[in-house]
Amino acid sequence: MDLIDENYVLTKTLPDYERFGLRTQMNRCSVSIASNISEGSSKRTDKHFLKYLDDSLGSAFEWETQLNICLRQGFISEERFKILEDKVQAVQSKISNFMSTLDA
Template structure:
């Protein structure tokens, strides 16, 4: 599998922007959330980008797909915590809607990337099986 420079992946760049926006948001959370929502949201947002960057280092397609799935899982966690912030009045409706929309955009791009990679992996696997079959027949 050809490895990619994760910094060139648009989804990683967008995840890094989400990290910045998340830190701006969590800095405004009440002090009593310092070790609750604040730390958890920060960890989730960083995990999204970190897992994407880890993906290209994996040796197999299966591992690469797994870390992409882990990143998507962190995104689901993060948006859940965002949904906790809104009714508690920790975030304005406007900011909530903007961040929720960014999450939706990210999720769609992410699922598109995973589908694309899975299709490539299937094609590569089929080609490999075909070559193995030809070698055995020779």
């Protein structure tokens, strides 16, 4: 949820011409990370939960790629990029570690 909050702060600063591009995509990805975990937690088996965790992990990697685009396009500073990159990589690591504890 913290990553979602930080994402919305970031995407509000993106250029207007990115309103329906990068801004929308980053917002959808960040929300998808938490939403898939939440939805998956309602599933009755680890196998089904793992599918949602896998989708969540994919969204986290997609968001990291879009963060890299922001840096390359000069939309964010290197310092801000590093802070957010560390946060999303921590989320990726937590999801991956959690997935390894479930039975497939």
